[in-house]
Amino acid sequence: xxxxxxxxQSKRDSQDAKKVGPxxxxxxxxxxxxxxxxxxxxxxxxxxxxxxxxxxxLQSASAGPVPPAVQHAVESVPPSVAAAIGPGTARGLFTxxxxxxxxGQGGLPRIVYVGxxxxxxxxxxxxxxxxxxxxxxxxxxxxxxxxxxxxxxPGTPTFTFHRSSYQSAYVAFTPVEKESNVGANGRxxxxxxxxxxxxxxxxxxxxxxxxxxxxxxxxPFIDFANRFIFSGASFSPDVLKGLSPAQIxxxxxxxxxEVARAVIGSANDITAVICVVTADxxxxxxxxxxxxxxxxxxSTASH
Amino acid sequence: xxPGRLGTRAVAGLLCVLGVLVSAYLTLVEVTxxxxxxxxxxxxxxxxxxxxxxxxxxxxxxxxxxxxxxxxVVLGALLIARGAGIVxxxxxxxxxxxxxxVLYFVYAELFLVGAICVWCTVTHLLVFALCLLVLxxxxx
Numbered sequence: 001x002x003x004x005x006x007x008x009q010s011k012r013d014s015q016d017a018k019k020v021g022p023x024x025x026x027x028x029x030x031x032x033x034x035x036x037x038x039x040x041x042x043x044x045x046x047x048x049x050x051x052x053x054x055x056x057x058l059q060s061a062s063a064g065p066v067p068p069a070v071q072h073a074v075e076s077v078p079p080s081v082a083a084a085i086g087p088g089t090a091r092g093l094f095t096x097x098x099x100x101x102x103x104g105q106g107g108l109p110r111i112v113y114v115g116x117x118x119x120x121x122x123x124x125x126x127x128x129x130x131x132x133x134x135x136x137x138x139x140x141x142x143x144x145x146x147x148x149x150x151x152x153x154p155g156t157p158t159f160t161f162h163r164s165s166y167q168s169a170y171v172a173f174t175p176v177e178k179e180s181n182v183g184a185n186g187r188x189x190x191x192x193x194x195x196x197x198x199x200x201x202x203x204x205x206x207x208x209x210x211x212x213x214x215x216x217x218x219x220p221f222i223d224f225a226n227r228f229i230f231s232g233a234s235f236s237p238d239v240l241k242g243l244s245p246a247q248i249x250x251x252x253x254x255x256x257x258e259v260a261r262a263v264i265g266s267a268n269d270i271t272a273v274i275c276v277v278t279a280d281x282x283x284x285x286x287x288x289x290x291x292x293x294x295x296x297x298x299s300t301a302s303h
Numbered sequence: 304x305x306p307g308r309l310g311t312r313a314v315a316g317l318l319c320v321l322g323v324l325v326s327a328y329l330t331l332v333e334v335t336x337x338x339x340x341x342x343x344x345x346x347x348x349x350x351x352x353x354x355x356x357x358x359x360x361x362x363x364x365x366x367x368x369x370x371x372x373x374x375x376v377v378l379g380a381l382l383i384a385r386g387a388g389i390v391x392x393x394x395x396x397x398x399x400x401x402x403x404x405v406l407y408f409v410y411a412e413l414f415l416v417g418a419i420c421v422w423c424t425v426t427h428l429l430v431f432a433l434c435l436l437v438l439x440x441x442x443x
Binding site for chain 2: 032033036037040043044047048051064067144146149150154155157181182241242243244245246247
């Protein structure tokens with residue numbers, strides 16, 4: 001009897017060993033899936049919480065440094081392309097103001113820009129601004145960015161002037177990005193403040209009688225050394241819809257593209273205004289026939 | 304082979320095929336630069352166009368959906384090549400690599416791009432499900 005019991009027990013032990021398999025491998029495998037799957041879900045949950053519950057963990061959702069190809073495209077628009085486009089499809093929204101010449105560092109005419117990263121019209125205007133200002137100097141530390149994803153024209157690809165610098169022998173450019181593109185329900189994380197001069201310029205000239213009362217303190221706002229102001233956008237951000245920064249940059253060299261006619265056209269207008277302010281310096285830029293043609297319109301208006 | 308394991312293998316194979324189809328669709332959208340319509344809503348944070356045109360949508364010159372096609376095809380091949388040992392190890396390693404990339408892309412969508420792509424999320428879920436099947440020990 002005892003011998004039969006031992007034989008039966010031995011048979012049961014042998015069957016149990018077969019079920020477990022070599023070194024208990026089959027029992028440990030589901031644990032690997034649970035651990036890895038659970039870990040992945042936990043990581044995703046943490047990311048979602050960090051993004052949704054604590055939006056200010058990132059002040060500004062920058063998309064990274066400007067790729068060399070994009071930088072080259074905005075800094076080196078072929079003169080033939082700029083000439084072929086002229087004012088393009090840009091709506092010149094420049095208002096002359098006769099308030100002397102605002103000067104900045106080194107006594108250079110000072111260009112003040114006031115905008116915000118969330119703003120889609122600012123997003124559109126930064127493209128021609130970078131193109132135009134690159135003709136007079138050089139940006140350092142420019143980053144790619146996009147307008148707010150929960151606003152009209154969501155996620156318009158652009159640059160941000162936040163934490164950038166600009167060097168030029170002809171103009172002093174002082175941009176202010178008041179708010180970031182991180183936030184919700186129309187409230188965005190504050191980024192930069194206006195200095196006293198910028199604040200006075202903004203409150204004085206982005207107001208009646210220089211702009212309609214309904215547009216007072218609207219952004220983007222650009223003051224060209226108190227000689228001209230610009231408020232709004234010279235083309236719709238819709239022109240840039242669905243395009244990556246690389247795709248926008250690639251289209252800048254095609255004078256037939258809608259993007260080039262809007263961005264380069266606007267950049268040519270801005271260039272002409274800056275030339276009025278700098279008394280046509282540098283001549284390599286300001287003596288260009290296409291720029292001169294546009295400049296005559298602004299010169300007449302400013303006198 | 305038991306009917307249960309055959310069913311699991313078939314499910315995994317089907318998920319791989321679905322993954323290839325979705326990745327191929329996204330590849331075509333990216334390659335045709337929007338001429339192929341993108342069936343994706345633009346509501347709140349959901350914006351497929353924004354994600355697919357972001358700098359994070361390519362790895363060097365290679366669109367990410369192409370990498371997705373490669374991942375699903377390789378996993379499918381590893382599913383067909385049955386057996387334990389080196390094949391099982393490769394299968395597990397490949398699944399984990401895919402999951403790691405998925406976690407990076409979710410991070411990129413949330414924090415770098417600021418938008419979510421519905422079709423990308425579908426492929427992420429397919430990768431996640433395949434990872435669980437591979438690591439769950441239900442495939443020989």
